[in-house]
Amino acid sequence: xxxxxxxxxxxxxxxxxxxxxxxxxxxxxxxxxxxxxKNSEDAQDILQEVWFQFSNLTNIADIVNxxxxxxxxxxxxxxxxxxxxxxxxxxxxxxxxxEGNFIIKDILLIDNEKNPEIKFFQDEIWEELVNALxxxxxxxxxxxxENEFNNKTLQQIADETNENIKTIISRKSxxxxxxxxxxxxxxxxxxxx
Numbered sequence: 001x002x003x004x005x006x007x008x009x010x011x012x013x014x015x016x017x018x019x020x021x022x023x024x025x026x027x028x029x030x031x032x033x034x035x036x037x038k039n040s041e042d043a044q045d046i047l048q049e050v051w052f053q054f055s056n057l058t059n060i061a062d063i064v065n066x067x068x069x070x071x072x073x074x075x076x077x078x079x080x081x082x083x084x085x086x087x088x089x090x091x092x093x094x095x096x097x098x099e100g101n102f103i104i105k106d107i108l109l110i111d112n113e114k115n116p117e118i119k120f121f122q123d124e125i126w127e128e129l130v131n132a133l134x135x136x137x138x139x140x141x142x143x144x145x146e147n148e149f150n151n152k153t154l155q156q157i158a159d160e161t162n163e164n165i166k167t168i169i170s171r172k173s174x175x176x177x178x179x180x181x182x183x184x185x186x187x188x189x190x191x192x193x
Contacts, residue, residue, distance in 0.1 A: 018055050021066060029074050035138055036078050036130075038150050046077045079130045082149065125183065132182040136175055143168055144175040 029050060033043045050073050054060070063069050133141050146152045154172060158165040 014060055017060050018051075021054065021070075022051060025067070025070055029070060032071065032074060033078060035141070036134070036145075037081060038145070042081060046074065046081055049077050050074050075130070079126055082126065082130055082133075128183060129179065132179050135182075136178060140171045140175040140178075143171040144179070147172055 026047065029047055030043060033046050034040065037043050037046065050070065053073055054070070057063070133145065136144070143154070143157055146157050147154060152160075154168045155165055158168045161168070
C-alpha cells in the first residue's frame with residue numbers, strides 16, 4: 001500500500017472556491033441576517049465577518065456542507081452582535097425562579113472573567129435568546145429588538161412604522177411572554193444540571 005498522499009490546495013484553488021461561495025451565498029446570507037439586526041450597516045459587518053472567517057480557513061475543502069457551515073457561523077455572528085448591545089436594556093425583561101428571585105438580567109450582568117461556569121451559563125442564555133428571537137413572528141421580533149436592544153421607546157417604534165401604539169405594545173407583550181417561557185425552561189434545565 002502506498003502512503004496516503006497529502007492533498008494541499010493551491011492558493012488559486014482556494015481563491016476560486018472562496019469566490020464561488022461568496023457569489024452563491026451572499027444574497028442568501030444577507031436575507032438571513034437583515035431581519036435580525038438593527039440596520040444594513042450591522043448586516044454588512046456581520047456578513048463581512050463571516051467571509052473573513054471563511055477565507056481564513058486552512059482546510060476549506062474539508063467542509064462537508066458549506067451551506068450549513070456558513071449559516072451556523074452567521075447565526076453565531078448575529079449572536080455576537082446581540083451580545084455587544086447593552087444588556088442593561090433588558091431591565092424590563094425579567095424571569096423569576098420559583099422563589100420569585102430575579103434571574104436573567106442579574107446573570108447577564110455578572111462579571112464572568114473569573115468564573116467559566118457563569119460565562120458558560122451566560123453564553124447558553126444568549127444563544128437560546130437569539131434562537132427564540134428567530135422563532136418569533138417578524139413584527140414581534142422587530143419590536144422586541146428595537147425596544148430592548150436599540151433603546152427605542154414603543155412610541156418611537158409606533159411612529160416609525162406608522163402603526164397604532166396599542167399594536168406595538170401588544171407585539172412586545174407577545175414577544176416577552178414567549179421569550180420568558182423559553183428562557184425559563186432553559187434556566188430550569190441548566191439549574192438542574
